[in-house]
Amino acid sequence: xxxxxxxxxxxxxxxxxxxxxxxxxxxxxxxxxxxxxxxxxxxxxxxxxxxxxxxxxxxxxxxxxxxxxxxxxxxxxxxxxxxxxxxxxxxxxxxxxxxxxxxxxxxxxxxxxxxxxxxxxxxxxxxxxxxxxxxxxxxxxxxxxxxxxxxxxxxxxxxxxxxxxxxxxxxxxxxxxxxxxxxxxxxxxxxxxxxxxxxxxxxxxxxxxxxxxxxxxxxxxxxxxxxxxxxxxxxxxxxxxxxxxxxxxxxxxxxxxxxxxxxxxxxxxxxxxxxxxxxxxxxxxxxxxxxxxxxxxxxxxxxxxxxxxxxxxxxxxxxxxxxxxxxxxxxxxxxxxxxxxxxxxxxxxxxxxxxxxxxxxxxxxx
Amino acid sequence: xxxxxxxxxxxxxxxxxxxxxxxxxxxxxxxxxxxxxxxxxxxxxxxxxxxxxxxxxxxxxxxxxxxxxxxxxxxxxxxxxxxxxxxxxxxxxxxxxxxxxxxxxxxxxxxxxxxxxxxxxxxxxxxxxxxxxxxxxxxxxxxxxxxxxxxxxxxxxxxxxxxxxxxxxxxxxxxxxxxxxxxxxxxxxxxxxxxxxxxxxxxxxxxxxxxxxxxxxxxxxxxxxxxxxxxxxxxxxxxxxxxxxxxxxxxxxxxxxxxxxxxxxxxxxxxxxxxxxxxxxxxxxxxxxxxxxxxxxxxxxxxxxxxxxxxxxxxxxxxxxxxxxxxxxxxxxxxxxxxxxxxxxxxxxxxxxxxxxxxxxxxxxx
Numbered sequence: 001x002x003x004x005x006x007x008x009x010x011x012x013x014x015x016x017x018x019x020x021x022x023x024x025x026x027x028x029x030x031x032x033x034x035x036x037x038x039x040x041x042x043x044x045x046x047x048x049x050x051x052x053x054x055x056x057x058x059x060x061x062x063x064x065x066x067x068x069x070x071x072x073x074x075x076x077x078x079x080x081x082x083x084x085x086x087x088x089x090x091x092x093x094x095x096x097x098x099x100x101x102x103x104x105x106x107x108x109x110x111x112x113x114x115x116x117x118x119x120x121x122x123x124x125x126x127x128x129x130x131x132x133x134x135x136x137x138x139x140x141x142x143x144x145x146x147x148x149x150x151x152x153x154x155x156x157x158x159x160x161x162x163x164x165x166x167x168x169x170x171x172x173x174x175x176x177x178x179x180x181x182x183x184x185x186x187x188x189x190x191x192x193x194x195x196x197x198x199x200x201x202x203x204x205x206x207x208x209x210x211x212x213x214x215x216x217x218x219x220x221x222x223x224x225x226x227x228x229x230x231x232x233x234x235x236x237x238x239x240x241x242x243x244x245x246x247x248x249x250x251x252x253x254x255x256x257x258x259x260x261x262x263x264x265x266x267x268x269x270x271x272x273x274x275x276x277x278x279x280x281x282x283x284x285x286x287x288x289x290x291x292x293x294x295x296x297x298x299x300x301x302x303x304x305x306x307x308x309x310x311x312x313x314x315x316x317x318x319x320x321x322x323x324x325x326x327x328x329x330x331x332x333x334x335x336x337x338x339x340x341x342x343x344x345x346x347x348x349x350x351x352x353x354x355x356x357x358x359x360x361x362x363x364x365x366x
Numbered sequence: 367x368x369x370x371x372x373x374x375x376x377x378x379x380x381x382x383x384x385x386x387x388x389x390x391x392x393x394x395x396x397x398x399x400x401x402x403x404x405x406x407x408x409x410x411x412x413x414x415x416x417x418x419x420x421x422x423x424x425x426x427x428x429x430x431x432x433x434x435x436x437x438x439x440x441x442x443x444x445x446x447x448x449x450x451x452x453x454x455x456x457x458x459x460x461x462x463x464x465x466x467x468x469x470x471x472x473x474x475x476x477x478x479x480x481x482x483x484x485x486x487x488x489x490x491x492x493x494x495x496x497x498x499x500x501x502x503x504x505x506x507x508x509x510x511x512x513x514x515x516x517x518x519x520x521x522x523x524x525x526x527x528x529x530x531x532x533x534x535x536x537x538x539x540x541x542x543x544x545x546x547x548x549x550x551x552x553x554x555x556x557x558x559x560x561x562x563x564x565x566x567x568x569x570x571x572x573x574x575x576x577x578x579x580x581x582x583x584x585x586x587x588x589x590x591x592x593x594x595x596x597x598x599x600x601x602x603x604x605x606x607x608x609x610x611x612x613x614x615x616x617x618x619x620x621x622x623x624x625x626x627x628x629x630x631x632x633x634x635x636x637x638x639x640x641x642x643x644x645x646x647x648x649x650x651x652x653x654x655x656x657x658x659x660x661x662x663x664x665x666x667x668x669x670x671x672x673x674x675x676x677x678x679x680x681x682x683x684x685x686x687x688x689x690x691x692x693x694x695x696x697x698x699x700x701x702x703x704x705x706x707x708x709x710x711x712x713x714x715x716x717x718x719x720x721x722x723x724x725x726x727x728x729x730x731x732x
Contacts, residue, residue: 006547006571007517008601009468017604020429038424047420050614054413057618058404058583063386087453090607098489102375116608123464123605151373181372205372217424220613235374238383239489241456242482247586248416248614252423 011125018119021327031351033342034327036160036188036295038217038270040345042252043262046218049255050248061247064237068250071257072225076197081230084237085253087244089187089211089224093154094120095236096207096226100152100181101126108150110141110159112332114185117154133334138162138289142174151180157196158188161329161340163291165192168199175203181232183207190215190267191274192292197227204229214294215267216256223253270294274343280353284360295342300356303363309336315359322355377491384485387693397717399708400693402526402554402661404583404636406711408618409628412584415621416614427613430603434616437623438591442563447596450603451619453610455553455577455590459520460486461602462573462592466518466547467492474516476507476525478698480551483520499700504528504655508540517546523562524554527695527706529657531558534565541569547598549573554659556581557637563593570595580660581633582622589619636660640709646719650726661708663701666722669729675702681725688721 021035065085073080086092097120101107109117111130121128129148134141138159145153155174158165175182186208189195196208207228213219223245226236256263274291281288281298287307288298299307300315309330316328316339326342329335341352387401431451439446452458463486467473475483477496487494495514500507504525511519521540524531541548552574555561562574573594579585589611592602622629640657647654647664653673654664665673666681675696682694682705692708695701707718 005545006598007466007471009465009471011468012465012601012605015604017606018608020426020608023426023428032425035426037426040424041421042423046423047417050416050420051413053586054416055407057408057412057586058406059398060386060389060401060403060579060585061588062389087607087612088609090609094607099375099378100373102377102491105373105375125468179371213426219426219609220419220423222427222609222612232372235378238381239378240383241453241460242384242386243454243456243585243588246453246588246612246615248618249612252614 009125012123015122016119018116022325024325029323031324031344031348033344033348033352034325035219036214036293036342037219038214038266038294039343039348040217040266040269042217043256043259045255045259045262046252049251053247053251057247059247061243061245061250063242065245065250068245068254071254075257076227078200078227079230082200082227082233084226084233084240085245086224086226086240087249088213088222089185089209089226090116091244092209092224092226092236093117093183093185095239096152096181096183097121097124097126098239099235105151106149108145108148108153110154110156112161112329112335113154113156114160136334138164138334140166140170140174142170145174146177152183153178153180154183154185156185156187158192158292160188160293161295161327161335161338162289162297163188163293163295164289165194165292168194168196171196171199172202175199175206178205181205181207183209185209187211187214188293191271191294200227207232212253212256216253216263217266218253218256221249221252223249269345270343273346273349277341277343277349277353280356284356295340297338297340299337300339303366307337312337312339315339315356318359319352319355324352324355375491378489381488382485384482388691390691395689397690397710397714399710399714399718400691401585402580402659402708403585404580404632404660405709405714406583406632406635408583409622409625411621411625411628412618415617419613419617423613425613427609427611427616429608431611431616434611434620437620441623442593444566444593445596448566448593448599450592450599450606451611452590452592452606453615454579454588455551455575455592456482457610458575458590458592458602459483459549459551461605462518462547462549463487463490463492464605465601471517472515474511474514474519476520476522478527478695478701479520479522480526502700504530504700506532506536506540508536511540512543518549519544519546520549520551522551522553524558524658526554526659527661527693527701527704528655528663529554529659529661530655531560531658534560534562537562537565538568541565541572544571547571547573549575551575553577553580556633557640557660558658566593570598573598578619578622582619582629583632584619584622587615587618589615635711636709639712639715643707643709643715643719646722650722661706663704663706665703666705669732673703678703678705681705681722684725685718685721690718690721
């Protein structure tokens with residue numbers, strides 16, 4: 001960018017863009033288990049709602065997604081003033097960074113967790129504190145979060161990529177003493193037995209973010225929301241882009257949320273498949289983190305009975321050759337010997353299990 | 367936000383949210399001519415494209431809106447590497463602010479023009495330089511832009527709210543000597559006889575932004591794009607949210623752009639109505655800025671033959687009582703005696719003209 005003397009914001013020095021999981025062309029017939037999407041299409045009522053709205057696309061959307069905030073509030077037994085809607089929950093995570101961090105106010109995150117937090121923080125030019133795990137089981141390190149000196153902390157719960165759930169007792173201990181704003185990113189909470197909603201009444205320094213990308217099968221429509229104290233929501237609203245959520249996303253999300261019967265059916269199917277896959281890993285003797293999400297983080301064992309980065313990479317490539325795409329995170333010692341496998345439909349999961357068993361056979365024959 | 371000691375980013379001190387034009391509930395039967403929407407629905411091909419995509423909403427969108435970039439590039443005879451797509455052109459204006467301004471690098475804008483530039487700059491915590499007009503005709507003040515010391519300048523062309531078009535000779539003079547990045551916001555360029563596309567070959571410090579909100583009847587779908595040198599596009603892409611444009615917006619926009627026949631028909635209808643309204647104002651003897659956009663900025667004259675803030679406000683309220691919503695900008699001396707009237711369909715415009723004529727009669731009888 002030196003030519004023409006164009007100068008970039010100094011906040012971007014050292015910034016690298018987020019690298020999303022691969023999105024292969026849909027005609028490639030790959031079994032796509034790399035970005036925790038739902039294997040089922042959205043509720044049929046989404047189609048009807050969207051169709052009715054298309055004739056109105058010449059008009060701007062409702063800038064505050066008003067109807068949708070009401071529906072979300074009703075669903076959780078809350079007030080609309082406690083809700084803000086975003087263009088995916090990424091939009092809301094970004095609003096948190098822009099509202100609650102600057103050159104002095106630091107941001108914190110579990111490391112490893114969702115790497116987008118790093119990207120949002122580096123665009124803002126804020127300092128990022130990475131709180132490490134003290135063990136290999138992704139146990140929550142409360143002391144280090146409290147000592148992080150951050151004004152904003154992103155806690156992914158259930159944790160990604162491990163799938164581990166942190167309980168309310170731990171969260172209460174953290175919230176009681178944390179001086180900044182704690183964002184509990186509950187992208188996967190619908191797949192978990194518990195969530196942090198009961199804590200909203202007890203603590204004001206808490207924001208919970210949710211997405212319709214996973215449990216409501218709407219990754220392609222970009223809808224997330226955040227729940228918190230109305231005074232915090234009001235501050236986030238001031239920074240929000242005016243028309244951040246389009247008309248089709250507003251009515252589509254509303255329709256999906258109102259069809260709880262379909263939602264619960266899909267949820268049950270995914271959880272059943274997750275539990276079946278967990279049993280397969282138990283039978284194989286492969287270590288995995290008990291998952292409260294729609295994926296399993298598993299350590300494939302090599303012929304020597306050991307987990308290693310090489311073994312994980314080997315299985316990753318074997319699956320890819322068999323047109324099964326999972327996620328591999330080779331950059332961190334805590335994740336390099338694992339694969340993260342999103343939960344698909346029964347036919348997809350049968351093929352995954354079949355391929356994994358073939359791989360173990362081949363390994364033994366080497 | 368003092369309770370709980372939650373601290374806000376210091377960049378937000380003094381920040382006020384953008385106040386969008388009113389979006390009345392669609393069942394109120396108001397003639398809505400306040401936010402420059404297109405009176406016609408989008409191309410019928412948009413509906414078909416969206417319908418086909420709904421079954422895929424469980425999957426994340428293409429993160430770079432790849433197909434759409436190709437279609438846009440083809441349409442303009444450019445390369446896809448010169449294009450970036452956003453969640454409305456507001457998204458792209460924001461990327462420019464985040465990429466090319468900081469505590470030291472200033473942002474500039476014409477004052478008055480699109481007030482969102484101010485909002486985006488204040489969220490970034492950058493200094494804003496407002497370049498004033500030296501006359502009442504919104505003549506481009508090139509000397510003051512060059513002397514502004516800004517690293518990024520937003521030039522709305524055709525200008526809003528005046529509708530005035532600045533010609534290529536003026537733009538060349540500006541680009542030749544301006545040291546920063548000039549963003550020509552061409553939200554209304556499809557309604558104008560000329561645009562800045564020929565300048566892309568001549569200057570590298572130029573970004574042109576476009577929106578499908580106005581000329582393509584897709585305000586509700588949130589699609590905009592920016593055109594520029596690939597090295598600049600690349601920098602903007604690093605700051606862009608990963609999945610900023612949803613699946614339905616990507617395919618809907620593509621369908622709308624490919625249906626140039628429908629686009630040109632709607633465009634002609636809007637321009638014809640604009641020219642008819644201009645004739646009415648000529649007959650009334652009301653001053654207005656010759657418009658290259660889909661609205662007219664007009665100075666209603668009172669019974670004394672004078673324009674004034676009071677007269678403009680009076681007509682604004684009279685139209686509102688008659689369920690016609692136009693835009694009034696009372697906060698600036700250059701705009702306070704004007705109304706901005708978006709161009710609707712023939713039936714809407716007949717009612718507007720009828721109401722205006724009734725108002726002038728009533729004024730005479732006072």
